[in-house]
Amino acid sequence: MRQDSRLSGVLHVLLHMAEVNGPVTSEALARAMHTNPVVIRRIMAGLRDQDFLRSDKGHGGGWRIACDFETLTLLDVYKALGAPALLAMGNRTEAPNCLVEQAVNAAMNDALFAAEAVLLTRFGQVTLAALSADFHARSKQRGNHCAFEKADASEGNKMASDARC
Amino acid sequence: MRQDSRLSGVLHVLLHMAEVNGPVTSEALARAMHTNPVVIRRIMAGLRDQDFLRSDKGHGGGWRIACDFETLTLLDVYKALGAPALLAMGNRTEAPNCLVEQAVNAAMNDALFAAEAVLLTRFGQVTLAALSADFHARSKQRGNHCAFEKADASEGNKMASDARC
DNA sequence: TTTTATCGTAACTTTATATGTTACGTGATG
């Protein structure tokens, strides 16, 4: 199977949104991410359900951040996505009768759970604020970045919806 | 993607083979594993190329172990499989221009690489002998196990090919 | 030498899942 890039994608969206005043539509986000509005809505739905985001219908609607970047971590975002599988490998059979397979599973699970734990721990240690700060540091160093962040949707600025990333 | 169970599968095969005198055919292994002989040959091919296993064609042919269980680790087996992807998550884009995405990737990669390293380290710490010993311990504790291990292929014993697991 | 057993491998099918797309319903704004 292809690798799951939803966490990566939703983080990208969140950081962009943090740079914009006012709501951003799924369509504008989709253009920036080179994807489809429905994909955007799909990966954002869980975060809305957790009240990390807010979405409004109709004229002037779109997505807004409704969480505190200082406290929200990648782990929270990951969980809001529905905590999809982290590992690409697994056991052939979960509760096998065969003692050989039980021994194999035990050894594999030790390693797999340890790796999962590391991943989740790390996710829990990175706040969205830290990510955003890293972005700003990179931005300062390079001196420029894509148009998206400069847009101000609240003033009807069309850059937001036209921005590429 | 479904989860990749090749490592789990090939370990299962190896441990079973260790209990049998003489060669075991792909067909017998496939029956024990409830799968297809071609699948068996597929997951074993890499180990043969590394001289961890030997396969012989024709009458009396089949698979034999050609490695030292005391020194071979899960990591060696994993590598012989072609070192397939360990993680189910990844970055949307590998070398993005967007600074936001660069920041996201950096944070994700930190966590992802750390998890991979843990997994590979653990794999490197488990020998096939340790796995086999664990199986024997379980076997002793339970007092019985599936018919496969008791078979002796070298004496034309049909149990090996008929065994279920 | 012919038959049989067995692997090697290509090609195809099946299945699962993420991603992409279309269509249409709902609600909010002007």
Next chain:
DNA sequence: CATCACGTAACATATAAAGTTACGATAAAA
């Protein structure tokens, strides 16, 4: 009431593992 924007079902596409079929090559046995 026209338009904008989300919500979501349904369908299409892409990718990769697993399963299957077919056939060629090789080695032992009859």
